[in-house]
Amino acid sequence: MYWHNLFVPTLREHPADAEAVSHKLLVRGGFIRQLTAGVYSMLPLAQRTLLKITDIVREEMNAIGAQEFYLPALNPASVWRESGRWDVMGDNMFRLKDRKGAELCLGMTHEEIFTAIARNELRSYKQLPQIWYQIQTKFRDEPRPKSGVLRVRQFTMKDSYSFDLDTDGLDKSFDLHDAAYRRIYSRCGLRFAVVEASSGAMGGSASNEFMVASEAGEDWIASCASCGYAANVEKAVSRLEPVPDGSGLDAPEKFATPGIRTIEALVTFEGGAAAHNQIKTYVCVLDGKLTLALLRGDHELNETKIKDAVGANDFRPAQPDEIFEALGAHPGSLGAVGVTTYPVIADEALRGRTSMTTGANENDFHLRGVNVERDIKVTKWASLRTVKAGEGCPRCDATLEVNKSIEVGHIFKLGLKYSVSMGANVLTQDGREVPIVMGSYGIGVERIMAAAVELYHDADGICWPVSIAPFEVVVTPVNFTDEAMRTAAETIYRELKAAGVDVILDNRDERPGVKFKDADLVGIPFRIVVGPKKLKENKVEFFTRSTKTNEDLDLASVVAHVRNVVAEAKAKLR
């Protein structure tokens, strides 16, 4: 490929509306252009990178015996109604009607479609296990698309689904994916972490997320550098220092707290209590049901955790008037002592605590001396709080750190959710009909591209890992109109190409500075500069983008050398 013929609309300045580094550089480097909010056109450079990523994905998926499909993005409502997700997905699903008025949607993921195929075609345990995948466009009407290609409304996903006879089989399929995913991200050059995650509305028993630490990320990951524990804060737990309780009372004692409405105010109030000796009562509505969440005064509720704890899809804080109607007091004076008509979900940190202070469900009154297990009817104990950096690791003596990360992949043990709701069953060896045990596994393709940019860039532009760079090598003649330089550059280009190197020749009639700047910005890992002075000594320069180092190479050996360097760089990513 000659640069002159390639469409690479680089920009001298950063786009005004970009915030994330990957957004700025992908736009500036001529990789992507926005069509509308959360929808991007992939220009030739991005397409080259994405194809390299999907090639790697295909190789690794095929290597675990997965089979590629290509399923419709346009789906009938009926399949989604069967699984129950037509309603669950709410406004996040793009919906439309055809000319006859039939309801359709654009697929957000493909559990339903694959399961529909499975239930019609998989009949016997002899046909299992199966791993099916596709690389397809997914549509999600995100409330707030952002950060360029990181959070969008239309994107490419590799999604696979495993079909097994039993949970042992599922465990194997899950582990195969886990291993394949690690190879995929390694080969793409990403530094990543595998963390425990909430299974959320997908249902299922276990799930791992593949995360790339980055400021542009939207997930918070708690991790332990010492033992390797890592989990999304929607799931993470921590070890807390024990808190001393007071001597206790035989029964809770009501006391007046005029005007006291916050945990903080009660700390300094005469006769009040330290935050960690208070119970925070948070009233929320889960799937339409009023529920009390109890936490230590200085802890924060994690919405995902409480949703997971009760298996709810929908969460919202309760309105002040519905709280008053239910408990007879306003926020600031709430408590769970004596509450029996509503579910009370208590955070593990409250287990065994005594001498606690909490609202009395009467405005301007609190209770002290509350013994949680004696005085409160707890419906369910669960981890509800968001862990914080500096707290103890739950698995070892070290402390946790909390970092922002980009989710580039997610693998779930789905279990029976879809096979039961949609009736995908097989016969076992002894003739029993059992639902297929499923797993679901996703990879965000554009997110890999963006995460790589977030990870590898400098003031001059992108520094792609060789495996996913739009080109591996650029040959830059300082002056292409000069006969000698032109001949040398074209020869090197031709021979590199013949040697299997993905190379581009910058044949533009531009000043050298322009060509260097563009090559740096676009992020081509290696550059061969053919300049007038060195050429007279039969030498060229070899520049490594990531380290910004230069070395002189003999014209005679440059092709062999560069081919080897590229091969080694790729091999390192295996």
Add this chain to the structure above:
RNA sequence: CGGGGCGUGGCUCAGCCUGGUAGAGCGUUCGGUUCGGGACCGAAAGGUCGGAGGUUCAAAUCCUCUCGCCCCGACCA
């Protein structure tokens, strides 16, 4: 959905408060000089000022509505 911001040549932005001939830099085209890190000189093309309505002799500028985009929050397999 709540809060904030922005829509002016291809890009980055000024002009708006205080209404009166639409600007700059970059990019593009042509001519010339240059040629190892986004050159220089000269000339030129290119804009219904997001859209609709209103106020006014006169609207990019003031008012109303509307659409789009960005950021924070909410939300998010």
